[in-house]
Amino acid sequence: MKIKNMFSIKRVGIILLVVILLALGAAGAKQGPMVTADLLKYEPSPVEPGDIMEVYISVTNEGTTSETFAIEFVPEFPFSLGPGEDEMKTLAALPQGENAVVKFWVQVDPKAPSEDRDIKFNYRYSSSPTWIQLQSPVAIRTTGAILNIDKYKTIPKTVKPGDLVDVELNLRNSGNLDVKTVDVTLDLGEIPFSPIGSGDTKRIQFIRANNAEKVNFALIADTSAEIKVHSIPVTLTYRDSRGTEYTEETSFSLIMGAEPELMAVVDSTTISSKGNPGTITIKVINKGIMDLKYLNMRLISTNNYDVLSASNEAYIGNLDSDDFETVDFIIKPKNKDVQLKAIVDFKDPYNKEYQRQFLLPLRVFTARELGKGGFNWFGALVVLVILGALGYWYYRKRKKRRIKKQKE
Structure with a gap:
């Protein structure tokens, strides 16, 4: 029984010794330098023939000592260094466990085929006896004709x-x-x-x-x-x-489109004499080929008349091609011959703003000029002629009857 226990103790001891040796070997393996480099990314991706791309190289020190690092670009069709770019780049010291990124500007040949091509770099660190090659595929795609x-x-x-x-x-x-x-x-x-x-x-x-x-x-x-x-x-x-x-x-x-053709005229008036207020009706006509919108008219007071309406503005709204609208204002003329000043603001179908100014003649007629006052000699003469003709006709008719009775 004692012999059996001794063998068990020895077996456990051997296993522990192996584990310790393996751990020491792994720790020893990590001692010293261990620097790696990989292609992190390139932009644009994919890249077109003739383009210049940015290539990013990721450098990692996985060892236990600080290392000096150098990497050089390997020119090989269809890749070459961009204008003014350095062929080799270095890191003075890369501490253990640290990571760094190195960037290169690389030109893609305009005649490059539309396929994946490997881009190549050589790198080494201070403890490395030789250069290590890094190569990674780059997608080149020709967009063709556009x-x-x-x-x-x-x-x-x-x-x-x-x-x-x-x-x-x-x-x-x-x-x-x-x-x-x-x-x-x-x-x-x-x-x-x-x-x-x-x-x-x-x-x-x-x-x-x-x-x-x-x-x-x-x-x-x-x-x-x-x-x-x-x-x-x-x-x-x-x-x-x-x-x-x-x-x-x-x-x-x-x-x-076309240039708007807007016209305004005085359509009618109730004014009978100067100094007496009355209503004027202004007709606004769209003679053009475009529909107009948001028409607004303002009648401006001048030395010849006063605007007595509650507002000197009137909103007309939309006015189609070959159509018209009327607007009424109350004014008091100060002279016999008056020129009305009207301003119309509007927009065309493309919302372009316009303004048109109109000077509209308005003549105030007297009652005599309209034939409504004083003695009308011409009318009286016409009446007399008509009455004379009727009298003569009646006289002739009576005379004929008298002659006819005498003959009987």
């Missing part, structure tokens, strides 16, 4: 119904590949415009990468075109230098 209308202009800028308009579209190839056989088609099916002198499709043979070309269309607006902003759909079909076909949908806008 064609769009980056700007356009129309002459005239604002189009009236029935107008001719010249449209110039500027097509820019924002991609990294040349494009060819570019067909530009206007979809005018539901739009009140028609092409003049050519069809609705124009072709540009070739547009280089990062370049632009212009195309022109001559259009005429329908006479019944609605006053608003018309969006013109455009279809772009083309091929890039690799033979890939593209179809893009875009659009531009044409502004339909």
